[in-house]
Structures are given as structure tokens and as C-alpha cells.
Amino acid sequence: MRQSITILGIESSCDDTAAAIVRDGPEGRQILANVVEGQTSLHAAFGGVVPEIAARAHAERVDGCVSKAMAEAGLGFGDLDAVAVTAGPGLIGGVMAGVMCGKGISAATGLPLIGVNHLAGHALTPRLTDGLEFPYIMLLVSGGHCQYLRVDGADDFTRLGGSIDDAPGEAFDKVAKLLGLPQPGGPAVEAAARKGDAKRFALPRPLMDRPGCDMSFSGLKTALLRARDKVIAEKGGLTLADRADLCAGFQAAVTDVFAEKTRRALALAPVGALAVAGGVAANLAIRAELETVCAAAGVRFLAPPLALCTDNAAMIAWAGIERFRTGARDDLTLSARPRWPLDQSSPALLGSGKKGAKL
Ligand code: KG4
């Protein structure tokens, strides 16, 4: 019988402080507690995540999140098998706050310590939520990440392609800013796009002529800026309809890029399933297009519940369970890593998102 394993996960690599407890055993996979404390209001005035503010907030809040998670699950440290903590990639001050908390718990209780790659947490989530078997493709699309990964095992990832500049969520946020819409930009741009005409502005579909599934969103954002300025020069300002048309054009361009690059990813790695994770996966137009592409290829499409798609600690606890089962253990020499590519053999992608390194 499959041995029951219960792990505390800690996440602090960007702007969410989180702690969760996940159990995997004969009764299946259970999330016993999942606490996330976001920092949106702390960074709102600065138009992006400020690493020093994030690090301080993580250091102040991480112990409290752990206590809340333990209370929510009704467990003591003696009921756990290990503590798993995000050891990178991410904003280094925040990662250090989490790693120090994990080490403190391990040193005080004797629990084994497991360092988890944040991207592995995202990439393994469909196994927690749906019991998805290897191999599959994971498309990670958020404000800080953008890559296609072939996932063959808990520690076996091959990057098929990714953004060479902005992450798509970052591009949505910048477009919102250019059009005077609120942050985070994704939901605002999607809502405006619903009322717009996607054909009015001819925006580019970057890197379509390049083979493979690398992407670029920075030029698209610049093209939108030019289109906006042309309207302003002609009419002296933007109407609601202009904004809606610009949003619709931008979203259609991003959606087309994902459709084509997903077809290519499926051709490069012919597997039975494709899963998405990250805040941009909340976009219904993009999600519907991915579903269509997967259905046409006869591939299963999975999108975990949004709360487990965005940054959380349940995915770190789950990745910890997967590593624990393979016998992986870390010790108090575990260090925080700002960059930590999942696929060590692929060359680095250029650029890094506003929320930290993409690799
Ligand atoms: O995964 P997430 O919560 O955090 C990290 O980036 O780590 O993703 C947040 C990003 C933001 O850039 C936000 O604008 C974008 O996801 N986003 C969306 C939508 N909802 C959130 N982008 C497009 N359409 C949406 N509906």
C-alpha cells in the first residue's frame, strides 16, 4: 500500500507569502490547509513588485502563515513527514525568508528539509489536482513565467520554448497601464476586449516566422503603444470604444501566438496531455483557444483551479511529496537561488520578468 506522507510547504518567491499542508496516501491526495497572503496593496503605488518591500513582508508574515496552516489542518509538527520550501527561482530576499523559516522548523523539530524549485511546483500541480500521469506538456503563463515544458518525471523537465523578453501577464499589465486601465491588467484588458473589435488594429504576431515555440511579447506592446498614439494624434484622445478595440486586438494577437506555439509544442513533444498554470490561464479567450488546439490534436487539456494555478504553497508541498518519494533530502546547507532553470541542459532564455527571473 502507498505510504501516507504529509508535508508542510512554504512559498515566498514573489509577492505571495504562503504555507500549506498536503497529504498523499491510501485515501488519495488531500490539501489539508492552504494559506496565501498576497501583497498587492503593498506594491500598488509602485506599478510593480518592489523586491525589498516583498522580502520584508515575507520575513514578517511567513511564520504566521505556517501557524495558520498548521491550525487549519489541526496538526502538530509531529504529524508531518517533512518541510518543503521554495529555494528558487525568484526574488532572492523573499526566497531567503522562506528558506530560513523552513530551516528553522527543520532544525527545531528534526523534520527532513526539502528544497523545491518554484517552477517544478507549478509544473507538477496537475498531478496534485488531477492525478495526471507523466509525460505531459505544461504551459506556464503568468506575470513572471512563460514557457512550454515537457514533464517526464518529478525531476525530469525539458524546456520546449519560452518568452525571450516579457512574460505575457507582464505584457497585459503594461497594456493596461498604457490605456489607463487598473492593475492587475489581465482581467481589465480581458473585460475591455469583450466589447472590442479585434480586427480594427493590425497588431503583429511576433516570432511566428521563427521555428520552434519561443515567444516575444515586448514588440507587441510597443506596436500597441504606436497604435494608441496614432489614435490620440488623430482624435486628441481615446474613447471607450478605442480602448476596447486596442484591448481586443492585443488579446487576439496573444491568443494567436499561443495557438500556433502550442501546436508546435505538441508536434515537438507528442504526448497525451497539455496543462496550463499561471494567472494568464484565467483568460477565457486564451483558455478556449488552447482547448480547441488540444482537441484538434486529440490531446487532453487541463487547467487546475485558479487558486492552484497562481502562486501558492500547496504546489510546493506536493512537489516536496514527489521529491520525498524519490528519496531526495536537503540539509541546513540548502541555499536560496535567484535563478534555477528546471531544464539545466537548455540554453538560458533572454530577459527576466518584472516579478523576477523567468528561468
Ligand atoms: O500567476 P500570477 O497570479 O502571478 C505571477 O505572475 O506570479 O499571475 C499574475 C498575472 C498578472 O500579470 C495578471 O495581469 C495576469 O496574470 N492575469 C491575466 C488575467 N488574470 C490575471 N492575464 C490575462 N487575462 C486574465 N484574465
Ligand code: ZN
Ligand atoms: Zn509562480
